[in-house]
Amino acid sequence: MTLPDTDRLTIKRFDVTGPDSHACLDLTDILSARDRPLPKSLMVVLDNLLRQQLAGSDLSGQIDAVINWDSSSAEIICSLKANRVLFPDSSGLPALMDLAAARDAMASAGLAPERIEPVVPVTLVIDHSLIVDHAGRIDAPALNEAREMERNAERYAFFKWAEGAFKNLTIVPPGSGIIHQVHLEKLAQLVALDDETLDVPLAFPEFVLGCDSHTTMINAIGLLGWGVGGIDGEMAMLGNTYSVRIPRVVGVRLTGALQPGIMPTDLVLTITNRLRSFGVVGAFVEFFGSGLGALSVADRATIANMAPEYGATVGFFPIDANTIDYLEQSGRPDAQVALVKAYAKAAGLFSDGSEDEADYSDIVEIDLSSIQPSVAGPKRPQDLVGLDRLANSFRKSLTDDTQDGGFGLPNTALTHGASVTLAGQDHRITHGSVVIAAITSCTNTSNPTVMIGAGLLARNARRLGLTVPGFVKTSMAPGSKLVRDYLQDAQLMEPLQELGFHIVGYGCTTCSGKSGPINPQVADAIAEQDLVAVAVLSGNRNFEGRIHKSCRASYLASPVLTVAFALAGRVDIDFETEPLGSDPDGKPVFLRDIWPDRDEILSLVGTSQTPARFNASYASLYQGSELWRDLESQSGVQFPWDANSSYIKRPPFFDLPDTDFSDALFAGRVLVMAGDSLTTDHITPSGEILSDSLAGQYLIDSGVAPSDFNAVTQRRGNHDFMTRISFGNQRMKNRLVPGIEGGFTRLSADGDVVPIFEASRRLTESGQMPIVLAGRDYGMGSSRDWAAKGPRLLGIRLVLAQSFERIHRANLIGMGIIPLVFADGQSIDSLGLSGFETFRFAGLKRALESGHSVIVTATTETGARTTFGAKLDISGSQEKDLLRGGGIFQSLIEHAKGGNSTMEMAE
Numbered sequence: 001m002t003l004p005d006t007d008r009l010t011i012k013r014f015d016v017t018g019p020d021s022h023a024c025l026d027l028t029d030i031l032s033a034r035d036r037p038l039p040k041s042l043m044v045v046l047d048n049l050l051r052q053q054l055a056g057s058d059l060s061g062q063i064d065a066v067i068n069w070d071s072s073s074a075e076i077i078c079s080l081k082a083n084r085v086l087f088p089d090s091s092g093l094p095a096l097m098d099l100a101a102a103r104d105a106m107a108s109a110g111l112a113p114e115r116i117e118p119v120v121p122v123t124l125v126i127d128h129s130l131i132v133d134h135a136g137r138i139d140a141p142a143l144n145e146a147r148e149m150e151r152n153a154e155r156y157a158f159f160k161w162a163e164g165a166f167k168n169l170t171i172v173p174p175g176s177g178i179i180h181q182v183h184l185e186k187l188a189q190l191v192a193l194d195d196e197t198l199d200v201p202l203a204f205p206e207f208v209l210g211c212d213s214h215t216t217m218i219n220a221i222g223l224l225g226w227g228v229g230g231i232d233g234e235m236a237m238l239g240n241t242y243s244v245r246i247p248r249v250v251g252v253r254l255t256g257a258l259q260p261g262i263m264p265t266d267l268v269l270t271i272t273n274r275l276r277s278f279g280v281v282g283a284f285v286e287f288f289g290s291g292l293g294a295l296s297v298a299d300r301a302t303i304a305n306m307a308p309e310y311g312a313t314v315g316f317f318p319i320d321a322n323t324i325d326y327l328e329q330s331g332r333p334d335a336q337v338a339l340v341k342a343y344a345k346a347a348g349l350f351s352d353g354s355e356d357e358a359d360y361s362d363i364v365e366i367d368l369s370s371i372q373p374s375v376a377g378p379k380r381p382q383d384l385v386g387l388d389r390l391a392n393s394f395r396k397s398l399t400d401d402t403q404d405g406g407f408g409l410p411n412t413a414l415t416h417g418a419s420v421t422l423a424g425q426d427h428r429i430t431h432g433s434v435v436i437a438a439i440t441s442c443t444n445t446s447n448p449t450v451m452i453g454a455g456l457l458a459r460n461a462r463r464l465g466l467t468v469p470g471f472v473k474t475s476m477a478p479g480s481k482l483v484r485d486y487l488q489d490a491q492l493m494e495p496l497q498e499l500g501f502h503i504v505g506y507g508c509t510t511c512s513g514k515s516g517p518i519n520p521q522v523a524d525a526i527a528e529q530d531l532v533a534v535a536v537l538s539g540n541r542n543f544e545g546r547i548h549k550s551c552r553a554s555y556l557a558s559p560v561l562t563v564a565f566a567l568a569g570r571v572d573i574d575f576e577t578e579p580l581g582s583d584p585d586g587k588p589v590f591l592r593d594i595w596p597d598r599d600e601i602l603s604l605v606g607t608s609q610t611p612a613r614f615n616a617s618y619a620s621l622y623q624g625s626e627l628w629r630d631l632e633s634q635s636g637v638q639f640p641w642d643a644n645s646s647y648i649k650r651p652p653f654f655d656l657p658d659t660d661f662s663d664a665l666f667a668g669r670v671l672v673m674a675g676d677s678l679t680t681d682h683i684t685p686s687g688e689i690l691s692d693s694l695a696g697q698y699l700i701d702s703g704v705a706p707s708d709f710n711a712v713t714q715r716r717g718n719h720d721f722m723t724r725i726s727f728g729n730q731r732m733k734n735r736l737v738p739g740i741e742g743g744f745t746r747l748s749a750d751g752d753v754v755p756i757f758e759a760s761r762r763l764t765e766s767g768q769m770p771i772v773l774a775g776r777d778y779g780m781g782s783s784r785d786w787a788a789k790g791p792r793l794l795g796i797r798l799v800l801a802q803s804f805e806r807i808h809r810a811n812l813i814g815m816g817i818i819p820l821v822f823a824d825g826q827s828i829d830s831l832g833l834s835g836f837e838t839f840r841f842a843g844l845k846r847a848l849e850s851g852h853s854v855i856v857t858a859t860t861e862t863g864a865r866t867t868f869g870a871k872l873d874i875s876g877s878q879e880k881d882l883l884r885g886g887g888i889f890q891s892l893i894e895h896a897k898g899g900n901s902t903m904e905m906a907e
Contacts, residue, residue: 455492513687779808
């Protein structure tokens with residue numbers, strides 16, 4: 001055994017099944033020379049690097065950087081090896097299609113196509129395809145599943161082919177739950193074993209990459225993992241290392257405990273707001289302090305899940321007694337629980353609260369006792385609104401400028417409203433009317449405190465005769481069947497159903513834009529009166545245009561408040577002074593009258609988390625329904641593409657012409673000029689396909705009826721469709737066409753307004769290069785690779801922004817798109833750019849090699865020039881190699897041809 005070149009490395013034997021039966025790297029001893037402890041998240045990183053060194057990789061520089069890291073350290077870059085990869089079907093479909101296309105490319109080159117094969121275990125959970133077509137009825141799950149299977153038969157048949165074609169791939173069928181909740185409750189083992197390096201099993205902490213940004217939910221139990229784009233996931237499952245930038249490690253000191261009546265969701269929305277305001281983009285965030293003991297693993301999971309919303313790479317919690325208790329409660333095998341406990345203590349990763357405070361770049365203080373009831377919205381998850389301020393905040397947003405997060409309505413429109421008659425009852429719909437109320441998403445349905453709280457509120461409301469107005473579409477889509485089981489046992493399912501919160505299935509649904517239709521009369525009234533109608537959901541994302549086309553405003557709230565807003569039928573309500581309704585005697589009923597009792601919640605939570613219930617709920621995880629089992633699929637090493645399919649088309653990325661990394665790029669023309677916080681939802685929507693959109697017309701021209709459109713997410717296997725939907729969100733705001741929303745642009749100040757897809761074709765056919773200009777936080781949101789693939793197929797070679805979100809920047813590099821950042825203090829507006837200039841970018845090779853500025857020259861139609869410097873947002877040799885090579889796909893093939901197992905991919 002060859003050890004790294006450091007006298008601080010020790011191998012420690014520890015007991016699990018017998019004396020000295022296992023071994024681990026003794027991280028405490030390795031770090032013993034430090035003045036202050038290393039953050040535990042970096043200890044996991046260190047273990048990963050050391051084990052790679054044991055296997056023969058030379059990572060001594062990275063190892064030393066981590067061992068010697070302190071609060072004053074500059075950014076470090078670490079090459080990590082994943083031991084598992086997770087995909088939802090939304091990103092798993094294009095990733096597996098890429099591998100199928102790579103097999104074709106290998107065969108065309110006269111090489112064995114089966115060399116394209118995952119070497120790391122891959123689990124794909126089909127959870128992003130369920131649409132709420134039916135709600136408010138007991139048979140909704142069966143009806144929605146039947147429609148889901150009908151719509152997605154081609155996609156699901158491809159998945160079944162892939163599971164047979166790739167040896168290391170496991171599929172969790174539709175209807176089983178949401179990936180991150182299933183991961184937390186069942187799949188994660190936390191500690192794995194290497195049986196080859198030593199004479200006894202070498203235990204080590206799992207490191208997981210998931211192709212969905214909310215993979216961070218698993219940080220709740222001390223498992224290091226985060227979301228990446230699908231193209232990065234492809235390389236990870238082929239065994240390549242992943243290069244992560246760690247600019248800072250921010251500690252969040254939690255003290256105190258939540259007050260009675262405060263929900264974990266209130267805490268996580270507050271944390272999201274605080275950390276986004278503080279600035280933790282790309283950082284590791286680690287939670288510590290005396291308040292940890294007051295948070296269950298489910299509470300921690302709610303916080304960790306939202307790491308993408310506060311911008312962090314991870315939201316990490318250490319392994320402690322609560323972690324071990326959760327592993328036991330969730331039915332993990334006794335031997336695995338014993339291994340985790342013994343390993344964490346032996347390696348120095350266990351926290352009992354008595355250890356010295358770790359060294360952090362910065363510390364954010366949060367007193368749990370100060371948390372107040374809150375929601376987030378109306379357009380972003382980080383925009384916290386105290387419940388007591390919501391009514392005034394919403395009313396103010398109606399007339400606030402759209403650039404300031406408002407809706408820009410004139411005062412004359414504030415009185416707009418419409419009357420509708422539904423089931424024989426008259427209703428008035430106005431600005432602020434709640435038309436969708438959805439208990440949805442792994443973020444909150446993984447937490448029994450808020451789910452049982454919602455059930456108790458529903459029970460209390462029904463006892464007093466309260467009902468939900470007919471214009472509110474209510475639904476519940478838990479992240480696992482465990483939720484159904486404990487709600488039924490607590491006799492809380494019936495009151496939820498009486499308010500319309502029937503289970504509609506087990507999937508992401510409303511949180512990922514799969515809300516399904518609302519009542520046509522309600523939709524027509526909203527459109528005719530241009531009303532700002534509202535969705536309230538217990539999800540993690542509420543970006544513009546994401547939830548439903550009829551809901552210009554969306555608020556994130558706990559499941560408990562979701563039920564309360566459904567009862568109220570509006571968000572502009574002061575719950576303290578305005579009643580939800582009246583009891584049978586005409587007495588007003590206020591929210592405080594039906595709020596669930598904390599002791600009753602805790603009592604029911606205590607009985608809901610039992611090993612027997614977990615095991616029973618997950619007994620059939622991999623079986624799928626009869627519809628799934630009966631679905632026929634192809635077989636063979638290579639996939640037989642159907643040229644007539646509107647769902648599954650052979651990806652074109654291996655056929656794109658090679659693009660050398662030039663020192664200068666000329667004739668750059670702005671296709672899109674965006675403000676701050678342009679999300680991946682804006683770049684590639686996830687929800688409804690509009691028939692009057694360019695992408696909708698493409699489907700119609702292809703013979704697809706609007707009733708069979710499905711959702712954008714489910715069309716990611718069709719690159720022709722996805723290119724047309726790129727930048728096509730109905731709420732997309734391109735500054736080149738002020739006052740117009742949607743996927744439109746113009747190529748000159750007095751030019752015609754044209755679809756972005758059409759404009760990109762005009763530019764590329766005339767030898768010009770489409771580019772994007774943007775403000776801060778470009779690409780925040782979901783980790784969807786198509787938000788980079790689509791722009792690449794539009795011909796975009798470069799994005800110039802004030803800052804990038806971590807995952808999207810990585811996806812751009814993976815597609816060979818250059819990420820440039822303005823110099824500090826400079827922006828589109830400070831430089832006076834109109835977006836109609838012609839751009840030249842010079843010195844790119846020098847910038848790539850040495851970090852010098854790229855010289856940007858913008859020339860107006862009159863010949864006036866503006867010259868300024870911009871920086872390549874790139875780190876490490878791996879990212880440089882990817883840009884030089886034109887992106888990840890060419891690298892993948894070259895890697896497969898050469899059999900090189902040491903190629904690394906960029907974050």
